[in-house]
Amino acid sequence: xxxxxxxxxxxxxxxxxxxxxxxxxxxxxxxxxxxxxxxxxxxxxxxxxxxxxxxxxxxxxxxxxxxxxxxxxxxxxxxxxxxxxxxxxxxxxxxxxxxxxxxxxxxxxxxxxxxxxxxxxxxxxxxxxxxxxxxxxxxxxxxxxxxxxxxxxxxxxxxxxxxxxxxxxxxxxxxxxxxxxxxxxxxxxxxxxxxxxxxxxxxxxxxxxxx
Amino acid sequence: xxxxxxxxxxxxxxxxxxxxxxxxxxxxxxxxxxxxxxxxxxxxxxxxxxxxxxxxxxxxxxxxxxxxxxxxxxxxxxxxxxxxxxxxxxxxxxxxxxxxxxxxxxxxxxxxxxxxxxxxxxxxxxxxxxxxxxxxxxxxxxxxxxxxxxxxxxxxxxxxxxxxxxxxxxxxxxxxxxxxxxxxxxxxxxxxxxxxxxxxxxxxxxxxxxx
Amino acid sequence: xxxxxxxxxxxxxxxxxxxxxxxxxxxxxxxxxxxxxxxxxxxxxxxxxxxxxxxxxxxxxxxxxxxxxxxxxxxxxxxxxxxxxxxxxxxxxxxxxxxxxxxxxxxxxxxxxxxxxxxxxxxxxxxxxxxxxxxxxxxxxxxxxxxxxxxxxxxxxxxxxxxxxxxxxxxxxxxxxxxxxxxxxxxxxxxxxxxxxxxxxxxxxxxxxxx
Amino acid sequence: xxxxxxxxxxxxxxxxxxxxxxxxxxxxxxxxxxxxxxxxxxxxxxxxxxxxxxxxxxxxxxxxxxxxxxxxxxxxxxxxxxxxxxxxxxxxxxxxxxxxxxxxxxxxxxxxxxxxxxxxxxxxxxxxxxxxxxxxxxxxxxxxxxxxxxxxxxxxxxxxxxxxxxxxxxxxxxxxxxxxxxxxxxxxxxxxxxxxxxxxxxxxxxxxxxx
DNA sequence: AATGAATGAGAGTTCATTCAT
DNA sequence: TATGAATGAACTCTCATTCAT
Numbered sequence: 001x002x003x004x005x006x007x008x009x010x011x012x013x014x015x016x017x018x019x020x021x022x023x024x025x026x027x028x029x030x031x032x033x034x035x036x037x038x039x040x041x042x043x044x045x046x047x048x049x050x051x052x053x054x055x056x057x058x059x060x061x062x063x064x065x066x067x068x069x070x071x072x073x074x075x076x077x078x079x080x081x082x083x084x085x086x087x088x089x090x091x092x093x094x095x096x097x098x099x100x101x102x103x104x105x106x107x108x109x110x111x112x113x114x115x116x117x118x119x120x121x122x123x124x125x126x127x128x129x130x131x132x133x134x135x136x137x138x139x140x141x142x143x144x145x146x147x148x149x150x151x152x153x154x155x156x157x158x159x160x161x162x163x164x165x166x167x168x169x170x171x172x173x174x175x176x177x178x179x180x181x182x183x184x185x186x187x188x189x190x191x192x193x194x195x196x197x198x199x200x201x202x203x204x205x206x207x208x209x210x211x
Numbered sequence: 212x213x214x215x216x217x218x219x220x221x222x223x224x225x226x227x228x229x230x231x232x233x234x235x236x237x238x239x240x241x242x243x244x245x246x247x248x249x250x251x252x253x254x255x256x257x258x259x260x261x262x263x264x265x266x267x268x269x270x271x272x273x274x275x276x277x278x279x280x281x282x283x284x285x286x287x288x289x290x291x292x293x294x295x296x297x298x299x300x301x302x303x304x305x306x307x308x309x310x311x312x313x314x315x316x317x318x319x320x321x322x323x324x325x326x327x328x329x330x331x332x333x334x335x336x337x338x339x340x341x342x343x344x345x346x347x348x349x350x351x352x353x354x355x356x357x358x359x360x361x362x363x364x365x366x367x368x369x370x371x372x373x374x375x376x377x378x379x380x381x382x383x384x385x386x387x388x389x390x391x392x393x394x395x396x397x398x399x400x401x402x403x404x405x406x407x408x409x410x411x412x413x414x415x416x417x418x419x420x421x422x
Numbered sequence: 423x424x425x426x427x428x429x430x431x432x433x434x435x436x437x438x439x440x441x442x443x444x445x446x447x448x449x450x451x452x453x454x455x456x457x458x459x460x461x462x463x464x465x466x467x468x469x470x471x472x473x474x475x476x477x478x479x480x481x482x483x484x485x486x487x488x489x490x491x492x493x494x495x496x497x498x499x500x501x502x503x504x505x506x507x508x509x510x511x512x513x514x515x516x517x518x519x520x521x522x523x524x525x526x527x528x529x530x531x532x533x534x535x536x537x538x539x540x541x542x543x544x545x546x547x548x549x550x551x552x553x554x555x556x557x558x559x560x561x562x563x564x565x566x567x568x569x570x571x572x573x574x575x576x577x578x579x580x581x582x583x584x585x586x587x588x589x590x591x592x593x594x595x596x597x598x599x600x601x602x603x604x605x606x607x608x609x610x611x612x613x614x615x616x617x618x619x620x621x622x623x624x625x626x627x628x629x630x631x632x633x
Numbered sequence: 634x635x636x637x638x639x640x641x642x643x644x645x646x647x648x649x650x651x652x653x654x655x656x657x658x659x660x661x662x663x664x665x666x667x668x669x670x671x672x673x674x675x676x677x678x679x680x681x682x683x684x685x686x687x688x689x690x691x692x693x694x695x696x697x698x699x700x701x702x703x704x705x706x707x708x709x710x711x712x713x714x715x716x717x718x719x720x721x722x723x724x725x726x727x728x729x730x731x732x733x734x735x736x737x738x739x740x741x742x743x744x745x746x747x748x749x750x751x752x753x754x755x756x757x758x759x760x761x762x763x764x765x766x767x768x769x770x771x772x773x774x775x776x777x778x779x780x781x782x783x784x785x786x787x788x789x790x791x792x793x794x795x796x797x798x799x800x801x802x803x804x805x806x807x808x809x810x811x812x813x814x815x816x817x818x819x820x821x822x823x824x825x826x827x828x829x830x831x832x833x834x835x836x837x838x839x840x841x842x843x844x
Numbered sequence: 845a846a847t848g849a850a851t852g853a854g855a856g857t858t859c860a861t862t863c864a865t
Numbered sequence: 866t867a868t869g870a871a872t873g874a875a876c877t878c879t880c881a882t883t884c885a886t
Contacts, residue, residue: 005848005849006847006848006849007847007848007849007886009848009849009850009885009886010848010849013849013850028326029325029326029327030242030326031241031242031326032326034875034876034877035876035877035878036875036876036877044850044851045850045851045852046851046852046853046877046878047850047851047852047853047878047879047880048849048850048851049877049878050877050878050879051848051849051850055877055878056877056878108325108326111322111323111325112322112323112325112326114240114319114322114323115239115240115242115243115319115323116240122383125375125378125379146405148401149398149401149402150394150395150398153376153394153395153398153399153402154398154402156375156376156379157372157375157376157398157399157402159375160371160372160373160374160375160376161368161371161372162371163371163374163375164336164367164368164370164371164374165364165367165368165371167336168336168367172333183361183364184361184364187360187361187364187365187368188364188368190359190360191360191364191365191368191406191407192406194357194405194406194407194408195402195403195405195406196402196405197405216866217866218866220866221866224866224867245858245859245860246859246860246861247858247859247860255867255868256867256868256869257860257861257868257869257870258861258862258863258867258868258869258870259866259867259868260860260861261860261861261862262866262867266860266861267859267860267861427869427870428868428869428870429865429868429869429870431864431865431869431870431871432869432870435870435871450748451747451748451749452664452748453663453664453748454748456854456855456856457855457856457857458854458855458856466871466872467871467872467873468856468857468872468873468874469857469858469859469871469872469873469874470870470871470872471856471857472856472857472858473869473870473871477856477857478856478857530747530748533744533745533747534744534745534747534748536662536741536744536745537661537662537664537665537741537745538662544805547797547800547801568827570823571820571823571824572816572817572820575798575816575817575820575821575824576820576824578797578798578801579794579797579798579820579821579824581797582793582794582795582796582797582798583790583793583794584793585793585796585797586758586789586790586792586793586796587786587789587790587793589758590758590789594755605783605786606783606786609782609783609786609787609790610786610790612781612782613782613786613787613790613828613829614828616779616827616828616829616830617824617825617827617828618824618827619827638845639845640845642845643845646845646846667879667880667881668880668881668882669879669880669881677846677847678846678847678848679847679848679849679881679882680846680847680848680849680882680883680884681845681846681847682881682882683881683882683883684845684846688881688882689880689881689882
């Protein structure tokens with residue numbers, strides 16, 4: 001069993017290991033990210049690793065939790081400042097993409113977690129969905145989101161949009177500034193607004209118009 | 212370099228290996244799925260593996276391509292029979308979820324592919340998106356999909372919805388029949404319809420009405 | 423799980439590993455006898471070890487059982503040829519000492535087994551005692567061993583004599599021929615004969631004589 | 634080089650380490666008894682260990698010597714109070730078994746010492762034998778032990794009896810009070826008495842009587 | 845006197861791959 | 866076509882010991 005560092009020096013070493021791990025995991029994935037590589041990058045001996053983490057998996061879990069905390073903060077801060085729901089969504093997505101660009105580790109590590117640490121993976125998504133769904137329910141009460149929507153399902157769906165669009169336009173082909181192109185962000189906003197926003201006329205009206 | 216099997220027996224052995232691999236990969240992930248386990252499950256000797264595949268990675272790529280072909284067929288068959296765009300979407304998603312339930316391998320393997328074989332991963336998503344985006348563009352021309360939508364971005368976004376909803380309601384907590392609950396499917400249809408469907412009145416109209 | 427070798431070559435390799443292990447264990451003890459050293463001595467690669475044994479401990483257990491079988495055979499063959507109980511004991515002890523001299527592994531490995539594999543240790547002693555106690559009981563029925571003796575306790579006690587005398591005069595300070603000196607063997611025979619042999623007169627007689 | 638503790642506090646720490654070591658060695662054996670575990674049990678930091686002992690081996694040697702002193706005292710005190718040789722033997726064995734029950738460490742550590750510290754092992758047995766053999770020689774001069782016995786060989790043999798009987802009935806299957814069952818102790822006394830006690834008539838007499 | 849961080853060699857074990865049969 | 870023996874590099878993790886504080 002490892003324990004929290006008791007000295008400043010220990011705290012520094014532990015932080016160095018976490019930081020190194022983020023990069024190595026992001027670059028190589030869990031399986032290929034050996035403890036040797038992590039300790040080498042952190043500039044400490046192999047044995048030192050086990051002073052602060054019980055195992056490679058232990059470190060992995062901690063890292064996921066850490067990144068989860070950070071991405072949620074980034075998103076909520078961004079959307080909190082927005083005047084209305086639509087711009088809040090837009091800001092939230094932009095923040096998510098920006099975070100992904102800056103910490104590709106998040107994205108890569110999460111997807112790798114399926115077999116590595118299902119519990120960490122669960123925790124990660126559940127936490128994000130929880131906040132997201134709450135926000136949607138609140139917006140429903142304010143009449144900004146269509147009332148017939150199940151906030152939980154919607155939250156998972158929207159998170160999915162962020163995940164794949166992020167993969168495609170941040171991880172695979174990012175633009176110069178490291179975020180998604182404006183055009184893509186606009187489209188996402190359009191889609192999200194259409195998906196959850198209130199409609200002026202009931203669906204039946206459309207049919208009438210169409211005839 | 213391996214070559215295609217020259218006899219019926221060889222073809223059978225090769226198929227057995229592919230089948231075994233699908234299960235073993237789905238259960239353990241790429242990293243932990245050893246060649247030994249695959250050959251054991253296929254009932255052949257270790258050396259036999261290299262008669263049909265150059266490497267573990269080679270087999271993996273082939274498997275991804277194979278699954279990709281199958282999932283696309285399942286989805287396109289399902290949506291082809293639908294009378295209009297909305298029910299086509301619903302049918303397509305239902306087919307995707309059903310396929311995921313029956314072949315969790317697809318889902319698991321794909322997500323694991325990030326570090327294993329980025330090229331296979333790319334190919335997989337690109338192929339799905341390609342067909343999907345074409346379908347959306349076609350529907351746009353028929354006036355069934357809002358004209359201001361970029362079919363490419365939309366395709367990625369919708370795929371994301373399928374991916375996370377599938378993870379949540381098929382992989383993590385499937386209902387008795389192995390598919391997603393009707394309620395969830397309804398919600399997904401609602402979201403998708405809202406996201407890509409034509410609106411009766413342009414967004415600005417809403418503002419006008421509101422005043 | 424390992425399986426029995428299926429070819430002659432495999433059988434040879436396996437035997438080589440066992441033989442190497444006997445020497446390495448005898449020389450270094452279980453803890454310091456690394457798999458590397460064993461495989462080096464056997465002239466095979468490290469990985470080959472695990473083709474035939476599940477673990478270092480597995481090999482250890484097998485070795486103990488193997489040696490146990492051999493030492494019991496050596497002893498029983500030696501004592502079977504003896505005309506009476508006394509010479510049978512003498513022959514049995516001599517055989518035990520000779521075996522110990524030739525296979526110091528037995529002695530060393532057994533004593534080390536206390537923490538390594540208690541089960542193997544138990545098995546070893548139990549098997550020896552079993553045969554020994556049976557022989558004593560049989561001799562009791564023939565009137566060659568005092569009737570008030572519990573063969574089981576006696577067997578453990580005599581085994582103890584062999585163990586420590588063997589340690590002292592075979593392992594620590596063996597004579598030129600590699601066995602215990604005749605003088606020591608004589609003394610052991612004397613002790614054993616006294617311990618288990620019938621007495622002419624009951625103990626009380628001695629007291630009477632003494633007065 | 635470590636030096637003797639200069640303060641009362643130091644003496645206490647040292648004693649705590651020794652005590653902890655006895656338990657940890659007894660439980661895990663030398664190889665698996667890590668310095669970490671010993672210091673943890675003693676409630677001191679790892680580094681502190683090397684203030685009092687040069688190495689793990691150093692501590693081991695000291696522990697063996699310490700236990701040796703204690704077991705010899707226990708045995709000699711017990712047998713000193715006995716009125717005659719026979720009861721002295723019985724008392725000595727009883728004391729040995731009792732000590733073994735109370736300090737399984739002695740037994741376990743000694744057997745483990747074969748590869749760890751042959752010198753400590755030698756010293757241990759030699760010291761016990763020395764006293765034992767002297768006692769036997771003295772008893773011979775008083776006519777209580779048969780004169781044709783080599784006290785040295787006899788001492789090793791008797792020690793062997795104690796060792797294996799102790800292993801079987803104290804370590805493996807002790808009775809409620811933690812000693813060997815009375816029956817076993819009786820049998821041991823019988824064996825020992827027969828082995829070293831004077832006989833009324835020479836062995837040849839038995840033959841004559843038999844005719 | 846005591847601490848706890850740091851070391852780095854070495855342990856057992858796994859595994860993709862090769863090769864002789 | 867198929868086998869199973871063999872390889873050896875790489876992995877995670879442990880541990881006795883040192884050292885700065």
